[in-house]
Amino acid sequence: MSIATALVRVAFLVNAVYAETAREYGITSQQxxxxxxxxxxxxxxxxxxxxxxxxxxxxxxxxxxxAQRGLVRREPDPExxxxxxxxxxxxxxxxxxAFYAETCRRVELLPQGLPPADRxxxxxxxxxxxxxxxxxxxxxxxxxxxxxxxxx
Numbered sequence: 001m002s003i004a005t006a007l008v009r010v011a012f013l014v015n016a017v018y019a020e021t022a023r024e025y026g027i028t029s030q031q032x033x034x035x036x037x038x039x040x041x042x043x044x045x046x047x048x049x050x051x052x053x054x055x056x057x058x059x060x061x062x063x064x065x066x067a068q069r070g071l072v073r074r075e076p077d078p079e080x081x082x083x084x085x086x087x088x089x090x091x092x093x094x095x096x097x098a099f100y101a102e103t104c105r106r107v108e109l110l111p112q113g114l115p116p117a118d119r120x121x122x123x124x125x126x127x128x129x130x131x132x133x134x135x136x137x138x139x140x141x142x143x144x145x146x147x148x149x150x151x152x
Contacts, residue, residue: 014107021103025095031066032103035088035096037140042087044077051136071095100140 015029021122022032028068030052037043049059063086066072071092077083088096111119 013110014030017106017110018103021099021106025099025102027066027069027071027095027099030062031069031071032063032099033138034066034086035092036100037137038072038086038088038092039096039100039140042075042085043084044080044083046083048086051138063065066092088151103139 018032019029022029025032027035033052034048037048043051045056045059045063048054048063049056052059054062063072063074067074069127070089072086073089074084075087077085109124114122
């Protein structure tokens with residue numbers, strides 16, 4: 001199998017796991033991505049649009065739908081009085097903590113047929129591909145995840 005075929009098929013596999021987990025948590029894949037991006041801190045709309053690769057109108061709709069569910073809220077940007085940031089609500093933080101943990105658990109099972117040394121090599125190589133291509137942080141690594149404490 002070529003590297004292109006392998007990477008595309010792995011992307012489909014991971015996306016399927018992500019989508020299935022999101023459905024089980026009652027959210028869409030895009031809402032799951034939004035919540036995961038917001039895990040470390042609130043973000044401005046322009047930053048979110050760039051990170052998620054969404055046009056302004058698509059992002060506004062996504063934030064609106066997620067806010068209607070009570071998972072995120074808009075708040076004033078302390079650095080720019082004209083702008084807003086999007087932040088997790090307490091309910092959103094609780095949901096994303098569980099969604100993130102379950103998604104990690106399921107994705108980590110995908111290469112379970114590989115010996116630990118091969119998994120480590122694979123993680124290193126994929127990490128280099130991500131770094132070399134400057135992929136935005138849309139999903140934290142385990143050691144980057146914020147502590148699981150109640151948030152307002």
